[in-house]
Amino acid sequence: MRPPVKDRAHQPESERQKTGSTERGTGLEVTDLAFRIEYRDAEANEDLASVFGVPVGTRLLERIDRTNSVDEGAPFALVHSYVVHEIVAGNPDLLNAANEPWPRGAQNQLHTVGIELDRIEARITACLLTVEEAEELGIKRGVSVFLLRKNSRDIDDRVVEVSDVTLSGDRTEFVFTTPLKRW
Template structure:
């Protein structure tokens, strides 16, 4: 049998879902909800905590509980890594009238972790490209990508402006083409986890919303790691979609 706070949470969730309580609207006070549902304040607070953990409402200091503004969900799809003939879908959003991709670049020495991932000595000079992608109607970015490459490897590459490129930091593939580097495969390791305090602040994430963290490793035809990246995606605005080609029996003959 459902507990009282669960029933209250269900009722409020339904009202939010149907629009009875509109996006960005303030919920009744805890005292008013206590009177409405004929329960004590601790029960009301439990119900509100459930909705906060689900990312449906947020508590604004000194103002009360508000319905979070709905945010359009985007798809991060791996089918862009497949040959064009095999890729039947393209979910890759690009900068345009509704998306702003801010790109910055700096040079740094490889840390122990980055040196291990790239297979280079600690201290090797790297380029770090940071991509922050945000829809114009949102108040925080939906993704932050940090891409790392060995500086000497891309020294001859023509790095065109990337403000109109993919928010996933894929421009390096075109740069490598100009230097004769051909990618062989890309490995992506995906985890879902609670955000750190800094990550939650940077992505505007409410309590209870997870992040999707992807570690990308790009390997060329020589077996050399030519790029590694850390992608941080807001769990309430980005879904990771993976397509795996199936080898048919006739292809094996």
């Protein structure tokens, strides 16, 4: 049995390298994936500053992920995730895209600088895609996309990571399960 996702941050690196959220979501193995991840400096705009609770212009680390199946050229999603630079600067490995894909992703990255996640809030909306998004996702114009914003909060209720994910509406399925208390 696989440990809960959060607990995987404590697993040895050899175990964490076997599978991550992309593998779980796609059913593919790590060897079936091509990771294209870029890091760059960014500044908090009004939206991100509000979410993080920091001043506009605060230095952020932006991570741009375009992971795809080795059998396809188009990425599964267009992902832009952000962390406050000052928070992750304590571990220089977190500032280097050459260390990607990071075994067990953002939760383990944040754990290396003493952050424990409490929850991840996800909000999904839909819209038509832009010409650029259509080209990058390899889909026809006119197909709608899902916009997923994930806010990761630590145990002090502070937003420590924001991810904006664009998913193609013609090849994305969301399944929600609500466990109900037994009588």
